[in-house]
Amino acid sequence: MRQLSRRAALALGAGGAAFTALGWNENAFAAAKEAAEAIAKFTGGKTATQGKVSIELPEIAENGNTVPLAVSVAAPMTADNYVSEIMVVAEGNPNPGVATFHLTPLSGKAEASTRIRLAATQNIVVVAKTSKGEFFTGQKLVKVTIGGCGG
Amino acid sequence: MAEKPRLKLPKEAKKGDVIEIKTLMPHIMESGQRKDKDGKTIPRKIINKFxxxxxxxxxxxxxxEPAIAANPYMQFSAKVEESGTFKFTWTDDDGTVISAEEKITVS
Structure with missing residues (x-):
């Protein structure tokens, strides 16, 4: 029953208000808070600059079990200045971590694609770190029709 | 037990080319979030590192993380300056490491 009510909540959209009515408010906020903590840990408390990061995701994911994700960073990949890490965080999953990619100048391009699981309609946040210690970030909202974290 | 990974990358490239590599590893990627019929949590078992x-x-x-879909797919780039061998590894939660290699000729 718990799962059902959760899906019902998702159908209403991921607005905080909808969750309050169904008692999921705390969990939704807990997930977003955990996501923010994971990002703060990654940046060492620095604020990431908006931009340079592009995220390709479907606008509406019908099946949350496998959602194609492509990330890229518009930054050089030279020996002394390159994107060294790209972290992907899902704000609305039971665990916000999705993946962290480690790149080197041999990567040639700062990009990666994979397929991810999304439990609900949510924001995907990507934070990129350069070898010079700069941080860039971007986010994208995905609407998920059927959640994909089992249950 | 371990299934064979699928690799897709060019066999040949020119020096300095940035090539595209696609890999797919057949694996259940059990998230640790699911429950079985008796309501017991199914233990997590994923590929945690590639x-x-x-x-x-x-x-x-x-x-x-468990948020990676079953049969983890990875696509990324590589800049090639010389002929050689790519080596790929997938590490399971249980410690098993599956590896695969592919050669490329760079002219």
């Missing part, structure tokens, strides 16, 4: 190196030098590494 690495790609070329002639022994790291190219791309991914630390993976």
């Amino acid at each position: 690495t790609a190196e070329f002639n022994g030098k790291p190219v791309f590494t991914a630390n993976l």
Whole structure:
């Protein structure tokens, strides 16, 4: 029953208000808070600059079990200045971590694609770190029709 | 037990080319969030790390969480300056490491 009510909540959209009515408010906020903590840990408390990061995701994911994700960073990949890490965080999953990619100048391009699981309609946040210690970030909202974290 | 990974990358390239590499590893990626019929949580079992190196030098590494879909697919790039061998590894939660290699000729 718990799962059902959760899906019902998702159908209403991921607005905080909808969750309050169904008692999921705390969990939704807990997930977003955990996501923010994971990002703060990654940046060492620095604020990431908006931009340079592009995220390709479907606008509406019908099946949350496998959602194609492509990330890229518009930054050089030279020996002394390159994107060294790209972290992907899902704000609305039971665990916000999705993946962290480690790149080197041999990567040639700062990009990666994979397929991810999304439990609900949510924001995907990507934070990129350069070898010079700069941080860039971007986010994208995905609407998920059927959640994909089992249950 | 371990199934064979699928690799897709060019066999030949020109020096300095940035090539595209696609890999897919058949794996259940059990998230640790699901419950069985009796309501017991099914223990997590995922590929938690993927690495790609070329002639022994790291190219791309991914630390993976349960939010990666079953049969983890990875697509990334590599800049090739010389002929050599790509080596890929997938590390399971149980410690098993599956590896695969592919050669490329760079002219």
